[in-house]
Amino acid sequence: MSRVRIYQIAVVAGFILLLEALCLAGVIDKVTMPPPHIIFRDFFRMISAGRYFDEIAKTMLNVLTAFALAFVIGTLTGTVLHGYRTAREILDPLFATYYAIPVFAFYPLFIVIFGLGDGPQLLIGYMLGVVAVIVTILNGLDRVPNVLKKTARINRLGPLQTALKVTLPFCAPYLLTAAKLALAYALIGVIGSEFILAHAGMGYEIGFAYTNFDNATMYPLILLVLLISIVANGLMSWWETVLLTRRGIK
Amino acid sequence: MREGWHHIRNILILIAGIVAVWELAYLAVGDVALRSPWQTIAFLGGLMKTDLFWTHLAESMRAFAVALVLAVVLGLLIGFALGLHKLSGDAMEPMLVALYSIPKITLYPIILLAFGLGIWAKIAFGAIHGIIPVALFTLSAVRSTRPILIKTGRVMKLSSPEMARTILFPAAVPEIFTGIRVGFSLTLVGTVLGEMFASQHGLGYLLMNAISLYNVDVIMAVTFLLCVFAAAVNTVLLVIDKRLHHGA
Numbered sequence: 065m066s067r068v069r070i071y072q073i074a075v076v077a078g079f080i081l082l083l084e085a086l087c088l089a090g091v092i093d094k095v096t097m098p099p100p101h102i103i104f105r106d107f108f109r110m111i112s113a114g115r116y117f118d119e120i121a122k123t124m125l126n127v128l129t130a131f132a133l134a135f136v137i138g139t140l141t142g143t144v145l146h147g148y149r150t151a152r153e154i155l156d157p158l159f160a161t162y163y164a165i166p167v168f169a170f171y172p173l174f175i176v177i178f179g180l181g182d183g184p185q186l187l188i189g190y191m192l193g194v195v196a197v198i199v200t201i202l203n204g205l206d207r208v209p210n211v212l213k214k215t216a217r218i219n220r221l222g223p224l225q226t227a228l229k230v231t232l233p234f235c236a237p238y239l240l241t242a243a244k245l246a247l248a249y250a251l252i253g254v255i256g257s258e259f260i261l262a263h264a265g266m267g268y269e270i271g272f273a274y275t276n277f278d279n280a281t282m283y284p285l286i287l288l289v290l291l292i293s294i295v296a297n298g299l300m301s302w303w304e305t306v307l308l309t310r311r312g313i314k
Numbered sequence: 315m316r317e318g319w320h321h322i323r324n325i326l327i328l329i330a331g332i333v334a335v336w337e338l339a340y341l342a343v344g345d346v347a348l349r350s351p352w353q354t355i356a357f358l359g360g361l362m363k364t365d366l367f368w369t370h371l372a373e374s375m376r377a378f379a380v381a382l383v384l385a386v387v388l389g390l391l392i393g394f395a396l397g398l399h400k401l402s403g404d405a406m407e408p409m410l411v412a413l414y415s416i417p418k419i420t421l422y423p424i425i426l427l428a429f430g431l432g433i434w435a436k437i438a439f440g441a442i443h444g445i446i447p448v449a450l451f452t453l454s455a456v457r458s459t460r461p462i463l464i465k466t467g468r469v470m471k472l473s474s475p476e477m478a479r480t481i482l483f484p485a486a487v488p489e490i491f492t493g494i495r496v497g498f499s500l501t502l503v504g505t506v507l508g509e510m511f512a513s514q515h516g517l518g519y520l521l522m523n524a525i526s527l528y529n530v531d532v533i534m535a536v537t538f539l540l541c542v543f544a545a546a547v548n549t550v551l552l553v554i555d556k557r558l559h560h561g562a
Contacts, residue, residue, distance in 0.1 A: 097424065176347045255417040294416060
């Protein structure tokens with residue numbers, strides 16, 4: 065095991081032990097947070113009893129839908145936009161400021177337009193992710209070597225074939241980065257929206273448990289959300305490193 | 315100069331495009347759920363004449379300002395500490411990136427329980443959004459300082475604080491500024507999000523309250539205000555950012 069890995073494990077373990085000690089010593093009172101070992105116990109009880117599986121499935125389905133929408137539409141838009149220089153120059157300031165805007169502020173508006181359901185949540189998750197995908201794809205397409213484009217022309221490939229057979233495969237690592245960002249944003253968007261206002265879902269249940277002082281439900285659910293996003297992000301990053309290493313970039 | 319003009323022209327076309335799309339959406343959806351750009355601006359003008367609006371705006375801005383200061387100060391401290399110690403930096407960077415990508419909103423109930431309902435919960439929530447980007451950019455800036463600068467400092471026998479003040483910090487300023495720019499946006503996101511859940515004051519509360527009252531005017535006006543504010547500040551910060559990076 066590398067020193068870096070040992071360091072990381074020590075940090076996480078140290079943090080959990082510190083929380084445990086603070087809780088047991090009463091510095092953090094029980095109403096605020098149960099000791100970590102109780103949270104872990106509740107977590108395993110919740111999972112083994114299959115509680116909230118419907119909620120989890122619903123949230124995950126929405127997350128995956130928002131992710132797929134952002135990734136597919138973002139990749140298509142980025143690929144098309146790459147061919148139009150003027151359009152790209154005009155949209156550039158939008159891309160540069162997009163992430164400064166609190167997208168969640170649009171949630172109330174979407175609720176008013178579409179009603180309180182899955183639509184507004186999907187839209188928030190999609191909106192958070194799509195621009196990151198577009199920007200990443202554009203960035204990747206900018207790096208396609210001329211020799212590949214020339215080869216495509218020599219083989220008389222049309223624009224669609226060039227994209228599918230030459231440029232997008234070259235951009236594989238960028239596609240993966242885009243997917244990683246879209247997934248992270250879809251999680252943030254969907255769970256965040258559920259938390260603010262919704263009828264169901266993991267975010268909603270966390271908010272509901274909070275209002276009812278139900279720490280035995282709230283903390284395990286928070287732990288689950290954190291685990292899901294950290295594992296998803298970790299897998300994507302790992303895959304990204306594998307691809308980059310194969311290309312000799314990293 | 316020509317390029318500057320070109321850029322401004324693009325921004326104007328973009329704004330015209332957004333207004334056109336907005337107007338078309340309004341024509342398609344109608345008065346039930348949307349307002350036109352002009353109606354929104356007119357309503358916002360009226361809203362700004364009420365005292366209630368300024369109370370909420372002041373509350374939001376106060377929370378946001380304190381959160382931003384906390385995010386920048388703590389982010390810089392963490393970034394410098396990790397940047398100067400290679401093992402810590404290598405180990406903590408991926409963990410910070412992982413923290414960056416989790417839905418932090420799920421941590422909000424914990425913050426509420428710890429800080430209680432009130433302005434400090436919002437400040438803490440805004441700050442944790444902003445700290446990570448500031449820390450990450452500072453970390454990478456400190457780490458990528460040109461070795462010759464650090465060697466020069468060592469030759470001159472500078473102490474660690476002197477080294478940070480006279481060499482590392484000036485060399486890292488452009489990158490750090492980028493971090494602060496990103497941190498600014500995320501702190502704003504965090505503060506508004508905090509206000510949208512279990513809060514009684516601020517623009518986020520105003521938004522959520524407007525849903526239950528089905529007050530489309532308020533929703534549109536406040537969303538518009540937040541977007542314009544965020545975009546305007548970010549544009550100014552971007553200009554400074556670019557200058558810093560080119561000047562270096």
